Amino acid sequence: xxxxxxxxxxxxxxxxxxxxxxxxxxxxxxxxxxxxxxxxxxxxxxxxxxxxxxxxxxxxxxxxxxxxxxxxxxxxxxxxxxxxxxxxxxxxxxxxxxxxxxxxxxxxxxxxxxxx
Amino acid sequence: xxxxxxxxxxxxxxxxxxxxxxxxxxxxxxxxxxxxxxxxxxxxxxxxxxxxxxxxxxxxxxxxxxxxxxxxxxxxxxxxxxxxxxxxxxxxxxxxxxxxxxxxxxxxxxx
Numbered sequence: 001x002x003x004x005x006x007x008x009x010x011x012x013x014x015x016x017x018x019x020x021x022x023x024x025x026x027x028x029x030x031x032x033x034x035x036x037x038x039x040x041x042x043x044x045x046x047x048x049x050x051x052x053x054x055x056x057x058x059x060x061x062x063x064x065x066x067x068x069x070x071x072x073x074x075x076x077x078x079x080x081x082x083x084x085x086x087x088x089x090x091x092x093x094x095x096x097x098x099x100x101x102x103x104x105x106x107x108x109x110x111x112x113x114x115x116x
Numbered sequence: 117x118x119x120x121x122x123x124x125x126x127x128x129x130x131x132x133x134x135x136x137x138x139x140x141x142x143x144x145x146x147x148x149x150x151x152x153x154x155x156x157x158x159x160x161x162x163x164x165x166x167x168x169x170x171x172x173x174x175x176x177x178x179x180x181x182x183x184x185x186x187x188x189x190x191x192x193x194x195x196x197x198x199x200x201x202x203x204x205x206x207x208x209x210x211x212x213x214x215x216x217x218x219x220x221x222x223x224x225x226x227x
Contacts, residue, residue: 034215043207043217044161074158095215104151105215107161 003027008110013084014116021079021111023094029074030096034105035067036055038091050077084115118143120210122218129198130226136183137193137206137221145212150184152193156204164206176181200225205215 003023003026013019023033031052048069050056056069066088068080077096081088094108119142129135141150152164167175167184174182179196195202203225208218 038159043219046214046216048212093159093161095161104149104163104166105211106163107153109158109160 001025002096002098002106004096004106004108004109008111009109010112010114012116015085016083018080018082019084019113021081021092021094021110021113023077023079025075025096025098025105028096028098030071030077031074032097032099033069033071034095034097035069035077035079035091035115036093036095036107038093038110040091044093047079081113084113086115089113089115118145118210118212118216119216120216120218122208122221124221124223125219126224128224128226129195129202131198131200133198134194134196135198135223137183137195137208137210137223139191139193139218141191141208141210141218143189143210143212148210148212150182150191151209151211151215152180152182152191153207153209153217154202154204155207161207165193191202195223198225211224 005024007022033050035047038044047062048056048058050069050071057066071077091110093107093110121128148169150167153163154162165177179211181194183192205220207220
């Protein structure tokens with residue numbers, strides 16, 4: 001499978017601050033990046049989809065001004081949680097997809113965000 | 117719209133025995149893919165098996181196999197010779213226009 005990294009693996013921040021999460025595809029070019037959110041003991045919920053060089057498309061109910069996604073290169077995408085609040089505490093997972101690949105998605109190891 | 121339903125929140129199996137995890141789905145897409153992913157306590161999502169909807173033959177990967185019933189929109193996962201390392205949360209997923217996950221089934225393996 002593909003090699004995907006996320007940084008940081010876990011982060012604790014104060015309420016009101018912003019946190020940036022990086023996702024890198026290490027052995028292929030990610031033309032599309034999916035960002036998911038997972039609450040404890042729940043399923044993965046798609047937050048947004050971004051294509052390299054384009055604006056992200058957000059799922060219904062996801063605030064685009066709060067969850068800023070940048071996908072400026074084929075190997076790096078970032079998710080910034082702005083003005084984080086305790087309810088934003090969750091596990092965030094990225095999933096890159098390569099050019100020409102329309103089916104199998106691989107996943108990053110995830111980032112655990114705790115907002116105090 | 118795409119939906120995936122896993123009706124078993126938890127399942128248990130004795131080591132070396134066989135267990136089947138259920139999944140049903142719904143989609144209006146004519147071309148789609150189905151997956152089973154495993155999420156161990158590390159929370160890293162691991163692809164277990166995939167099935168192209170246009171293929172009638174059920175996919176197999178070593179001890180893992182699926183029973184794909186397209187007309188019934190059913191996609192169950194069978195794990196044979198269960199091992200302690202199989203204990204995890206298992207997600208059924210459907211990829212039509214995007215990847216959608218079921219609620220998950222926690223699998224416990226008893227020694």
